[in-house]
Amino acid sequence: MIALSACHTVGFSHCGRFQNRIFNFSRTNPVDPSMNKQYADQLRTSCPIGVDPTIVVFMDPTTPRTFDNAYFKNLQQGKGLFTSDEVLFTDGRSKASVNTFAGNPQAFNQAFVTAITKLARTGVKTSPRNGNIRRVCGAFN
Structure with a gap:
């Protein structure tokens, strides 16, 4: 699963999916303290409160x-x-x-290939009888 999480190295996200981390993390810390301060500032500029919900940012700020x-x-x-x-x-x-x-791109690549191969063998759900097929990825039906 850790290797598969690297799929977040490509693609983008709508601001609303992470704004809680940069504006409302907790009562004492508006910004998630585990987040790089400069990165959080960059995200706050790109995704201010009240931003158009269609605005997106890359999930990987380095090599998106x-x-x-x-x-x-x-x-x-x-x-x-x-x-x-x-x-x-x-x-x-x-x-x-x-x-x-x-630190080791070859180790990552090999772990990803192994994990994605295993994932591909799980099959695709084609019927609600086989489990929950979500209409929206971020929410249960």
Whole structure:
């Protein structure tokens, strides 16, 4: 799963999916303290409160159009866009893998190939009898 999370090295997200991390994280910290301050400031500029909901930002601020291990290097620097990204580096159970993948692109590539191959073997749900097929990825039906 850690290797598969690197799919966030390409693509974009609507501002509303992460604004809580840069404006309303907690009562004492409006910005998630695990987030790089300069990166948070950049996101606050790109996605101010009340921004048009169609506005998007790249999930990988370094190499947004390249599938590579920069995603893991970004996590080491506090530049994970989503909490689910950043926790991979802040959680001791996954931190070593993040560090390995950040420093060794070949290890990342091999882990990703293995993981995506296993994922492809799970099959595609084609009927609600086989489980929940979401109409919207971020919400249960």
